[in-house]
Amino acid sequence: MTKGTDTKLGILQIGLDMASRLGLEAVSIGELAKAAEMSKSGLFAHFQSKEKLQIELLEYAADLFSRNVVAPALKKKAGIDRIRALVDNWNRWTGQLAGGCIFVAASADFKDRPGKVRDALLIQQESWLDSLRRMAQSAIKVGDFRPDVDCDQFAFDLYSLLLGFHLYYKLLHNQETRRRQRTALDQLLKNYR
């Protein structure tokens, strides 16, 4: 029982890396098996279809994301500190995987591919935006944000910033990316203050 789970987790970790680089749809069973050093059919048996593999990859990533990005930020003091921690964690998350954030990659891949994979992705993204919204709400509560700020707008603004960071960092390899992000984040927080 435990052996199989171990193998599966190993597969998912390698698959996560591949998906972040090439996109979720471009992860083929054969290539993944080669990378995991096992047979195609042996790997396939762990999932029952490519679609389920993709969904499990997203779920595995969502779990990691929740534990490494969102949860640690929630341990910080509510407000600006927490938001800054979240951004730091997101940067680390993005830096860990060779191709960057897998959800960004999957978003491009599945925005026009209806199905269960897209559904799972949408749920994760909505949950992520909800986290952002909550952080704005708690920032209001502790007085870091004005009481009249639009929390949905904050989620949009912050996620946009992270997407810009992602493109500058992962596609353009722009040296100033971190500085650009810091400047933009400072300004963003000031606007909401």
Place this chain on the structure above:
Amino acid sequence: MTKGTDTKLGILQIGLDMASRLGLEAVSIGELAKAAEMSKSGLFAHFQSKEKLQIELLEYAADLFSRNVVAPALKKKAGIDRIRALVDNWNRWTGQLAGGCIFVAASADFKDRPGKVRDALLIQQESWLDSLRRMAQSAIKVGDFRPDVDCDQFAFDLYSLLLGFHLYYKLLHNQETRRRQRTALDQLLKNYR
């Protein structure tokens, strides 16, 4: 001479639409031929490889982008008007293609696929960011922006905003996307004023 060019342009237009939806790498010769209602080999003869097809698609898109997004904005009065026009044009560009901006799709697809396609994409993206930079510069000149604004930072900020818009609009199908974008753009312009 003209027949071949016509056919090719037709192929590129259909390919552009497919690439915007599924990604540049996922456009297969066979599927594209089916959509263009011609034989696989007949279509293939117009390009000499899939790589060249992808590059020609990017060049075709870059030409359209330049003519429909950047150039019309440059006819507007320099400064805020021009920037707002650019954003409007970009929205229209993004709305025209079923899958949204092809460069956003291609960015995700080719960020970790070295080669001539990636090179062509990078050139286009740098040129795009340069256009944004210039618009900030001219906005300074006419007094719409403070004289000390960082034009590179403006390019980062504005492109981030557009990327956020793209995700909200094309993946999440968020109803408030346009309003979010307008609010963010107003704030951005105010910050640079």
Place this chain on the structure above:
DNA sequence: GACAAACACGAACGGTCGTACTATTATTGA
């Protein structure tokens, strides 16, 4: 209307895709 050039087609190649089956080997619990 003849002729060369440009264009399009069908068939076929070796590969890889996702998936289905069967057989074999490891691991587990009693």
Place this chain on the structure above:
DNA sequence: TCAATAATAGTACGACCGTTCGTGTTTGTC
């Protein structure tokens, strides 16, 4: 320790991939 079960490998499949080749059809020019 041994049967039960889980995990992996092997092989084969039809479909599609990008690409090549030879042949036919259209086109523009004299």
